[in-house]
Amino acid sequence: MNLTRCIIIATVLVACGEWNAAITCETSPNLPNGEIADGCKSGSLIFTTCPATCNNGYYIGGNEEVQCVYVPGSNDTKNVGEWNYGGTTCTAITCETSPNVLNGIIADGCGSGSLLNTTCTVTCNDGYYISGEEEVTCIDTPGSNDTNSEGEWDYGGTMCTAITCETSPNVLNGTVSNGCGSGSLVDTTCTVTCNDGYYISGDEKVTCIDTPGSDDTNSEGEWNYGGTMCTAITCETSPNVLNGTISNGCGSGSLVDTTCIVTCNDGYYISGDEKVTCIDTPGSDDNNSEGEWDYGGTTCTGPGKSYAWIAAIIVPIALIAITLIGYYFFGRSTQGSRKKSNGGKQAGVIGLDTTYENVQRGDLYETVIHEDKYENVIDEDKYETVIDEDNIS
Template identity: 25%
Template sequence: IDRAMENGVGWSEPIPGCEPVCPSAPKVKNAVVACDSATDIGSICKYVCKRGFELLGRPTTTCLLDVTDSTANWEIGLPRCQRTCDKPIEIENGAVSCQKSGISAGQTCEYSCNSGYELRGEQKTVCTVSENGSSWTNAPPSCEPVCGAPPTIKGATRTCDSGDMATYSVDSKCQFECGDKSRMVGDDSVVCKKNFNGEAYWSDSRPSCIPTCAQRTIHTPPMSVECTSGRDIGSTCSFACNELTTMEGDESVRCIEDETSREPVWSDEFPKCKPLCRQLPKTEAKLISCDNGNNAGSICTAECADLGYELAGNAAVSCSTSKVKVDMEKVLLSNESNRKSFNVEVEAFEEVAQWDGNLGVCERTSCPNLVMIENGQVACTGSKYEDTCDFECNDGYSLEGPASVTCLSGSRWSSTVPRCLPIPEEELAECPALKTNPIIQAECTLGQKERLTNCKSLSARSI
């Protein structure tokens, strides 16, 4: 160091000395540094992380003198800059809150919705970082409008398609059903809808339950019912059984108001349909007797009314019950109108009654076959009851006995078989004699001498 002498007495300045200084401020990745006095002892440098990074550690470092070796250096423990996530996206009709102000790795943020809205998606999201960047673990959810608790209808039970919940999404549907002593008026359901402002509400159609007579079970087949006003007070219900059953009880029942309780009650029990066998066919020749009509369990016997007839086949049959498969589709359609008024139970199998056989038929009794008569012929209409046989003798013979017999009851003929006897010669000599004979009728042919030359017997009958 050059110093000049002043007036030949001494140096113009004190002799300088060398003081230690710190090296240039150390760099921190993804940060900028600003120092207040370069690298002198006591200088302070401050670090600021770039956008998208967060400072971890002390934000400053100081240039210090090491007294052991009179050197200067920056204090130990530099900060570092760690990547951070962007601020979480705000959602409509909701809010997001984070555990702390900074969005560092591992930071959890939670979404919530305003009243009348429900979260759709993940409620929480976490900030994750890597060498390649940062991101949130889940996409932002949405806040969808929801309905609160559905309305309550007095006297009705409620069933919702999404179960029993605190809130219901748009298009959710709740169904109502009145008890067995009431009837629903109006729509039987409400739906969660959304208005023009994006708010959810329950549809305005609200059903109500009005008192009615109790719902009763109708088994079909075989029963059907038609009511003037369903189960309302004053309604008359008329019942009918199909052709295979018979009704037990009154054909009609009314819904009336009980004088004491003032509640709707049925005037009587509902009738029942009992299995019934078909009517047995009757004829004039057959008498049928049944111990219980055509009802199940009845036994019917038959006998012939005329002694000239006898029963061929079963003398008795029994009415028994069995199960037959039902055409379910036809039954459901035919009873659709009754389903809202009554508990219609469709039977897969119907109990029907059938005779276990057929009664025999009355047939005419038979007479024994007649023997052929000698010197004659017989012509018969048959050999059964009321049939007849006619007899005729050959030429030259006359009939002794009835010319006709009839088959009577008891398998007997009305008379014995007649005989054909020869006509005497003297009765054949002259035609006049033949003509006047009370037994013989003849035709005569006259010859030239007006004498009978030939006589031919046409028929011979007993008188």
């Protein structure tokens, strides 16, 4: 049986006639990166229409359907139709910008133009720890229903957060300079100064570092002291004051500012500060461990203080007394042995260091002694004794 059919294209009657068989699309429709709904396949009759959908990661353009249509110019001799896609295409959705994680680095492979579902790992910079999924993924813009070409980066909560030292650093017997405290960032560094009486050793600084072995997986750092310590300065030897005794408490290993009293032995008197003190070695600037004893001029000198005033009084008096006694007895024993007539006056003993022609005095002479002769001895008063080893005329 012959069939009469008309072909209508764009609502215009193109051809009517009789065909010996139905016109069909002999192949199945094919939409790259998309799918055609059931009902359109090889052998589908002309005018068969099916909706098209794109695969994940692709967005649809055009009519979004396919239809089996008559092929003009075939003269109806082949009874073969073809699929009309109406501009329907599936185009890849891409992330047009490069992903960015603040204070972090994204592995190669993720950049401008990355396809949907492209995934890359994230690594944080030194001093930062990672949280979240630790990766970024290019995804279709939520709610777009594959209707546009632009995707977006899904960070999955991935963040790089600063690692901090939550507590303030502490150096026993020392002070840490400003800038280091609770909440200090990794690599924050401050200098250490020791208290008076202590010397510093080690790096002389503290630094906030990432906790070793944490692999940047937690937020808490720790203080690295680099062996920095403040150690007490001590006087390694015992103090010694010659002819004196030092009170208990001062010896080998005494700390700086340790002070003890000095007492002198019997027969010695004390001078100076009367004490000894362990001090930091002058000019060392607290960079060594050894102090030294400061005696403050303390000495023990003999004879002792308790006898000095007696000697100071008795010795001069004894010398004067011995001299006077000797002169008295010596003068008495020679009185009268030598006399010179001089108005009935007795000549005294006259002592001079040089020769005088005349010795005159208006007052009494107790003694005049000379080793050379005198021409005249004249006096208005009497003389007790005149002694000379030579002639006195």
